[in-house]
Amino acid sequence: MSRVIVDARRLLCPMPVIRVQDRAKGLAPGAVIEAVCTDPGVLNDIPAWCRINGHKVLETRNENDEYIVVLEIGEE
Amino acid sequence: MTEKRKAIALISGGLDSLLAAKVIQEQGVHVEGINFFTGFCVEGHTHAIRKKDRARPKRNNALWVAEQLGIKLHLVDIVEEYKEVVFNPKHGYGANLNHCLDCKIFMVKKAHEWIRANGFDFIITGEVLGQRPMSQRKDTMPVVSRDSGANDLLLRPLCAKYQPITKPELEGWVDREKLYNFNGRSRKPQMALAREFGLTDYAQPAGGCCFLTDVQYSSKLADLWQARGEKQYEMDDIMLLKVGRHLRPRPNFKLIISREEGEGNFLQGYRKQFINLKTTSHAGPMALLDGQVDEADIQLAARIVARYSQGKQEQQVVVEVADLAGNIRELTVAPLPSEDVLEEWHL
Numbered sequence: 536m537s538r539v540i541v542d543a544r545r546l547l548c549p550m551p552v553i554r555v556q557d558r559a560k561g562l563a564p565g566a567v568i569e570a571v572c573t574d575p576g577v578l579n580d581i582p583a584w585c586r587i588n589g590h591k592v593l594e595t596r597n598e599n600d601e602y603i604v605v606l607e608i609g610e611e
Numbered sequence: 612m613t614e615k616r617k618a619i620a621l622i623s624g625g626l627d628s629l630l631a632a633k634v635i636q637e638q639g640v641h642v643e644g645i646n647f648f649t650g651f652c653v654e655g656h657t658h659a660i661r662k663k664d665r666a667r668p669k670r671n672n673a674l675w676v677a678e679q680l681g682i683k684l685h686l687v688d689i690v691e692e693y694k695e696v697v698f699n700p701k702h703g704y705g706a707n708l709n710h711c712l713d714c715k716i717f718m719v720k721k722a723h724e725w726i727r728a729n730g731f732d733f734i735i736t737g738e739v740l741g742q743r744p745m746s747q748r749k750d751t752m753p754v755v756s757r758d759s760g761a762n763d764l765l766l767r768p769l770c771a772k773y774q775p776i777t778k779p780e781l782e783g784w785v786d787r788e789k790l791y792n793f794n795g796r797s798r799k800p801q802m803a804l805a806r807e808f809g810l811t812d813y814a815q816p817a818g819g820c821c822f823l824t825d826v827q828y829s830s831k832l833a834d835l836w837q838a839r840g841e842k843q844y845e846m847d848d849i850m851l852l853k854v855g856r857h858l859r860p861r862p863n864f865k866l867i868i869s870r871e872e873g874e875g876n877f878l879q880g881y882r883k884q885f886i887n888l889k890t891t892s893h894a895g896p897m898a899l900l901d902g903q904v905d906e907a908d909i910q911l912a913a914r915i916v917a918r919y920s921q922g923k924q925e926q927q928v929v930v931e932v933a934d935l936a937g938n939i940r941e942l943t944v945a946p947l948p949s950e951d952v953l954e955e956w957h958l
């Protein structure tokens with residue numbers, strides 16, 4: 536399954552979540568989004584958004600001041 | 612079986628909108644939340660920037676509320692459209708640059724468009740009669756219903772008993788008897804209802820939901836408009852107004868000076884857009900210079916920045932100045948004595 540990259544660097548919350556949400560629209564269940572962010576708040580906000588919407592966080596990591604959240608789109 | 616009705620709740624992240632949504636959910640209505648991002652929302656920004664705030668647990672209250680309620684939350688970016696509401700509020704500004712009445716009308720209007728596009732039946736807000744000086748008054752609440760176009764599709768569960776009957780009540784989608792009559796500024800009834808629902812952990816924003824109710828923030832925004840000769844702003848402007856100390860020593864320029872490391876790092880990200888200054892002989896802040904300047908202005912700016920460095924008591928401090936083309940030079944200056952940093956320079 537291909538991976539969609541969402542570049543949300545330099546955006547502050549909740550903008551990264553909004554970018555991910557808007558990109559997720561129309562993606563099929565199982566599709567994977569990798570959000571690349573610089574606001575550490577995404578480590579809370581994107582997983583919270585995923586829980587609400589039934590998506591699954593596959594991985595969160597911190598690399599050179601970047602916070603990366605990988606998630607899988609769930610069933611509607 | 613009758614069809615389950617659907618409502619969209621405006622979720623700010625505070626207690627009132629949480630309760631309003633819960634009350635309607637309890638009546639068997641399918642509720643989803645909507646949260647509008649204007650750019651001025653208090654949510655997390657300074658938190659993300661200031662190092663000292665990072666230790667505090669952080670959460671997006673709107674997302675958290677949605678999670679408590681077990682509902683979906685639609686986050687909507689209205690930054691661009693919202694500008695018109697900030698620049699030209701039909702009903703004027705409140706105590707600061709807040710234009711709560713126009714803001715509320717705008718948000719309910721957007722929610723109304725949303726329910727029409729998504730097949731929902733009505734809109735809920737957490738408004739309480741008499742709680743906010745501008746938008747939640749007896750005479751202005753009907754204005755919100757009317758000017759937003761939502762009319763009788765707007766239900767305020769927490770003070771519905773004071774409002775004319777709405778369509779959801781009339782049609783029996785909700786039971787008016789089980790709605791509330793909260794009014795005034797006391798938070799006690801809300802807290803009691805929260806207890807009834809078993810809710811103990813919720814956000815209680817002090818002033819309002821956005822920076823426009825903040826005196827200092829509003830005065831910085833007013834200064835920005837005056838300096839530019841027009842009411843305009845971009846997302847970066849809104850962000851920068853939240854960061855650092857802002858000083859306008861001359862009408863033609865202002866300085867944004869970091870107060871701590873986190874802010875310094877944040878301002879670094881704007882190096883290519885502004886002339887920027889940094890002390891090199893001593894530890895000190897990062898500063899951005901906004902405006903059209905000549906050499907005398909840059910000298911003055913360097914002396915001010917030196918004053919906020921650890922070399923403030925020294926005869927001389929070296930300040931690195933980078934221009935917009937990225938050319939870097941060093942200036943050796945005497946830090947400006949603190950009595951010469953005039954009170955009125957501080958925005």
Ligand code: SF4
Pocket residue numbers: 709710711712714715746819820821822823824
């Ligand atoms: S406080 Fe800000 S977001 Fe809330 S109603 Fe007033 S202007 Fe709108």
